[in-house]
Amino acid sequence: MNENRIKALSGKDLRNILKMEDCIDSMGNAFAALYRREVDVPLRTAIDMEPDNGGALFMPVYSSSISRVGVKTVIINRDNPARGLPFIHAMVQIFDSSTGAPVALMDGEVITAMRTGAVSGLATKLLAKDNAKIAAIIGTGAQGETQLEGVCCVRDITTAYVFDLDIARAEDFAARMSKHLGIKVVVAQSSEQLTEADIICTSTSSTKPVFDDVYIKRGTHINGVGSYRPDMAEIPAQTLQRAKVVVDQRQGCLAEAGDLVQPIKEGIFSDEIIHGDLGEVVTGNIVAREDDEEVTVFKSVGIAVQDLVTADLALKLAESMGGGQEIIL
Numbered sequence: 001m002n003e004n005r006i007k008a009l010s011g012k013d014l015r016n017i018l019k020m021e022d023c024i025d026s027m028g029n030a031f032a033a034l035y036r037r038e039v040d041v042p043l044r045t046a047i048d049m050e051p052d053n054g055g056a057l058f059m060p061v062y063s064s065s066i067s068r069v070g071v072k073t074v075i076i077n078r079d080n081p082a083r084g085l086p087f088i089h090a091m092v093q094i095f096d097s098s099t100g101a102p103v104a105l106m107d108g109e110v111i112t113a114m115r116t117g118a119v120s121g122l123a124t125k126l127l128a129k130d131n132a133k134i135a136a137i138i139g140t141g142a143q144g145e146t147q148l149e150g151v152c153c154v155r156d157i158t159t160a161y162v163f164d165l166d167i168a169r170a171e172d173f174a175a176r177m178s179k180h181l182g183i184k185v186v187v188a189q190s191s192e193q194l195t196e197a198d199i200i201c202t203s204t205s206s207t208k209p210v211f212d213d214v215y216i217k218r219g220t221h222i223n224g225v226g227s228y229r230p231d232m233a234e235i236p237a238q239t240l241q242r243a244k245v246v247v248d249q250r251q252g253c254l255a256e257a258g259d260l261v262q263p264i265k266e267g268i269f270s271d272e273i274i275h276g277d278l279g280e281v282v283t284g285n286i287v288a289r290e291d292d293e294e295v296t297v298f299k300s301v302g303i304a305v306q307d308l309v310t311a312d313l314a315l316k317l318a319e320s321m322g323g324g325q326e327i328i329l
């Protein structure tokens with residue numbers, strides 16, 4: 001009987017081996033491959049698990065450019081936080097697409113957080129002002145951490161203001177992240193501090209815009225990752241109307257991102273105003289920022305190829321550095 005040796009990587013293994021700057025480089029290759037149509041990303045499949053008060057999402061992807069095919073499975077359970085268990089469990093499986101052999105199995109939460117930070121890092125590298133110094137993070141959960149890491153990898157950030165409805169969570173975030181990144185990270189005292197920000201990341205679960213357009217100065221770059229359903233929103237329509245808007249993928253964002261779906265429905269924004277996909281910017285097929293006065297927005301809902309390239313990078317690093325465990329199937 002045929003046996004397959006595969007690598008199993010825990011969240012702890014992944015945190016040890018994955019570096020944000022490497023993830024950002026891999027993300028650039030992934031979006032270029034997506035633009036060249038070397039990636040097949042079918043729509044994700046969802047199962048509603050009402051009797052268990054949860055649901056499951058299966059996100060398949062094939063990339064011929066890295067000879068990998070895989071799937072991320074995310075299981076949501078709404079009763080879990082009250083039981084002291086995570087709201088979401090996730091796992092990524094990848095296979096060698098040239099032989100079909102399974103090659104790795106890994107924790108999906110760390111992969112998700114790293115790839116979501118990396119795509120915002122890539123967008124920031126391409127779209128933010130070169131001399132950006134002040135960042136603001138709205139939403140201080142797991143995504144907020146990697147949003148700040150991604151931004152700090154591509155610009156010389158000196159100060160980050162953080163905002164969260166949960167003040168204790170924001171304070172804890174500020175203490176941990178200032179130590180981790182060696183920059184000043186402070187809980188914002190008022191919305192007015194947003195006027196100082198050159199780069200803003202929104203990573204909340206909000207259903208209403210999380211800032212007012214009056215606080216957004218000219219030249220600001222915004223990464224919006226939180227709203228991934230039509231009923232969710234973080235960015236006000238007034239900001240979108242005056243911004244150069246780049247999306248991770250037009251089809252997904254127009255179907256899922258409430259930030260775009262809601263103002264389009266209300267007739268105050270149009271899909272025709274969207275500047276383009278990140279892959280078009282990465283490959284130089286459309287221009288990025290044109291001057292220091294433009295407001296730029298990068299809106300992402302997440303694409304499975306981000307998980308695939310990040311998992312593939314983790315596997316390569318684990319093979320060269322000797323991390324994780326080998327299991328036989």
Ligand SMILES: NC(=O)c1ccc[n+]([C@@H]2O[C@H](COP(=O)([O-])OP(=O)(O)OC[C@H]3O[C@@H](n4cnc5c(N)ncnc54)[C@H](O)[C@@H]3O)[C@@H](O)[C@H]2O)c1
Nearest residue numbers: 139140141142143164165203204205206225226300301302
């Ligand atoms: N675009 C993507 O690829 C992608 C990937 C992963 C997660 N997400 C989404 O990003 C969001 C954040 O994920 P997370 O895992 O960090 O979640 P989380 O629930 O751990 O953290 C979200 C934080 O946002 C805060 N918040 C909610 N509404 C707010 C508001 N109006 N103003 C300020 N703070 C507010 C909450 O108090 C919480 O601390 C979720 O909606 C998640 O589904 C998107």
